[in-house]
Amino acid sequence: MASLNVRAALLSVSFLILALGMWEMATQPPAATEATSEYELLMGVSGSESRVPPPSAVIKVAWAELSNPFYDAGANDKGIGIQLAYSVYRVLTGYLAAMAIALPLGFLIGMSPLMYKALNPYIQVLRPISPLAWMPLALFIIQDSDASAIFVIFICSIWPMLLNTAFGVANVRSDWVNVARTHELNPFKTAITVILPAAAPTILTGMRISIGIAWLVIVAAEMLVGGTGIGYYVWNEWNNLDLASVIFSILMIGVVGMLLDLALGKAQKLVEYKE
Amino acid sequence: MSKSFLEVDGLSKVYPDRQGGELTVFEDIRFALQKGEFVCIIGHSGCGKSTILNVLAGLDEASTGNVVMNSKEVKGPGLERGVVFQNYSLLPWKTALNNIIFAVKARWPSWSKEKVREHSERYLKMVGLDHAMDRKPSQLSGGMRQRVSIARAFATQPELLLLDEPFGALDALTRGVIQDELVKIWEETRQTVFMITHDVDEAILLSDRIFLMSNGPNARIAESVKVNLPHPRSRATIFQNPAHQKIRHYLVDFLVNRSGSALPEQDGSPRVVDPSTDELTSEPVPAESETKTETTARAVNA
Ligand SMILES: Nc1ncnc2c1ncn2[C@@H]1O[C@H](COP(=O)(O)OP(=O)(O)O)[C@@H](O)[C@H]1O
Ligand SMILES: [Mg+2]
Numbered sequence: 001m002a003s004l005n006v007r008a009a010l011l012s013v014s015f016l017i018l019a020l021g022m023w024e025m026a027t028q029p030p031a032a033t034e035a036t037s038e039y040e041l042l043m044g045v046s047g048s049e050s051r052v053p054p055p056s057a058v059i060k061v062a063w064a065e066l067s068n069p070f071y072d073a074g075a076n077d078k079g080i081g082i083q084l085a086y087s088v089y090r091v092l093t094g095y096l097a098a099m100a101i102a103l104p105l106g107f108l109i110g111m112s113p114l115m116y117k118a119l120n121p122y123i124q125v126l127r128p129i130s131p132l133a134w135m136p137l138a139l140f141i142i143q144d145s146d147a148s149a150i151f152v153i154f155i156c157s158i159w160p161m162l163l164n165t166a167f168g169v170a171n172v173r174s175d176w177v178n179v180a181r182t183h184e185l186n187p188f189k190t191a192i193t194v195i196l197p198a199a200a201p202t203i204l205t206g207m208r209i210s211i212g213i214a215w216l217v218i219v220a221a222e223m224l225v226g227g228t229g230i231g232y233y234v235w236n237e238w239n240n241l242d243l244a245s246v247i248f249s250i251l252m253i254g255v256v257g258m259l260l261d262l263a264l265g266k267a268q269k270l271v272e273y274k275e
Numbered sequence: 276m277s278k279s280f281l282e283v284d285g286l287s288k289v290y291p292d293r294q295g296g297e298l299t300v301f302e303d304i305r306f307a308l309q310k311g312e313f314v315c316i317i318g319h320s321g322c323g324k325s326t327i328l329n330v331l332a333g334l335d336e337a338s339t340g341n342v343v344m345n346s347k348e349v350k351g352p353g354l355e356r357g358v359v360f361q362n363y364s365l366l367p368w369k370t371a372l373n374n375i376i377f378a379v380k381a382r383w384p385s386w387s388k389e390k391v392r393e394h395s396e397r398y399l400k401m402v403g404l405d406h407a408m409d410r411k412p413s414q415l416s417g418g419m420r421q422r423v424s425i426a427r428a429f430a431t432q433p434e435l436l437l438l439d440e441p442f443g444a445l446d447a448l449t450r451g452v453i454q455d456e457l458v459k460i461w462e463e464t465r466q467t468v469f470m471i472t473h474d475v476d477e478a479i480l481l482s483d484r485i486f487l488m489s490n491g492p493n494a495r496i497a498e499s500v501k502v503n504l505p506h507p508r509s510r511a512t513i514f515q516n517p518a519h520q521k522i523r524h525y526l527v528d529f530l531v532n533r534s535g536s537a538l539p540e541q542d543g544s545p546r547v548v549d550p551s552t553d554e555l556t557s558e559p560v561p562a563e564s565e566t567k568t569e570t571t572a573r574a575v576n577a
Binding site for chain 2: 197
């Protein structure tokens, strides 16, 4: 009996082949003799272009794009690597800015019941706001589409980090805090050597949720602000009616999102501890 | 009044009760410890032993009264008072050795890295754990964790060591082994120790004096029982001393029959008793019922 991993891998591959096969079959171009429908004539598209492209077409696009991911042939024609890099850059910038605020503020809220009570109402109102709802205001105030997209990432990734940090810090076992107290550690040292490592797993969980949300939001934000980035790329290819490229970029969004999550997962492993 | 190393004067702890009144857990606790003494405190669950220990540690505040150590009032936690908690309280993300290094660094910030490490390793060796120094607490058994915790407390060489039922969560065999270790370390260092236990035999093995607490609410430290047995002691031979039996009878009798009504002296200090020489106030427990009494005494205190 092969190991579970091997069997799972075999099954995964068979599912993939099955799905691609069905997709390929379902998207075969119709026989040439078939008349184009009135609708298609009206829309000015001929038969094969209005269909979802078969996987073979997507693979062809993927091959072309991935063999030269960083070419730059003007505003509307940049390689997928460049577009993804723009998006990752915006996500990381907004995310790091959110981190710079959420972690210290979360510490403060977690350590001080007074601050918690004072700030909690604002957090509860601001948190459920869809990050994209901030976009018009951001565009008006910041007057810069790139920075506005980064602001939207900032605002959507701050909440899980803030709440998890506050929760993690507030729930550090009092025994460990007492160990710090009996060893006369000052508040700063206590925060760094006891509370931070104790709360780190909870904080990292928040950070992992945040990066996931940020990656979801950047696509939508870039569709709105345009110019560069993977969200803009998807929208642009849709306007070009290049569905094979749309499907390819959807897959790339998934892959990059998975890599970001994987990186945070690794970081989470590093700070985990067993009691 | 001659100055003792530690003086506890008129401690009480009052909580508001649910009916809007007050609940006095314990009151007018007064006693003194001399340098180098090992004192255990025994009393039924809930009478306030942990609270008293936490007040001495500076982790909790009494409602009235004060604690003076070395002529200085205790106002908060400090490195001159080491605490061993019942649940070990090791930092789980640090290895056994790093847990001790953490404490030693806090105690002597000016020491070099090598000196800190050498000192920490020595204390880990003292509790027989030098082979496990790179393991995290989660990879250690309960007994090993408590040994690390004891090593950490001794390594900072506090003037007063406070232990809150340090062996309460361990099985009897492990407990015996660590008791032996504690005896050995204490004979070497002669630390001043204040320890809570619910095990009569453990108290006799370790202490110079045993404080007996009456039941709460309004609990008092009613008696201070002298343990008149020579040092060094050993778990294997201590039973052979006739004084051991007398002390043991006395303690069990207090816990079973008298802890509800016992009171200290008029001036509030514990009544000093030496069962090895004093006439017993109550009938000695008949031999055949002794084991039963013992289990009762332990059960009520567990
Ligand atoms: N916040 C509180 N409100 C009311 N009573 C409390 C509170 N905290 C502790 N107590 C009471 O104080 C008493 C002493 O507790 P503790 O010192 O842990 O006793 P021991 O260690 O002797 O078992 C207990 O009876 C407990 O019910
Ligand atoms: Mg207790």
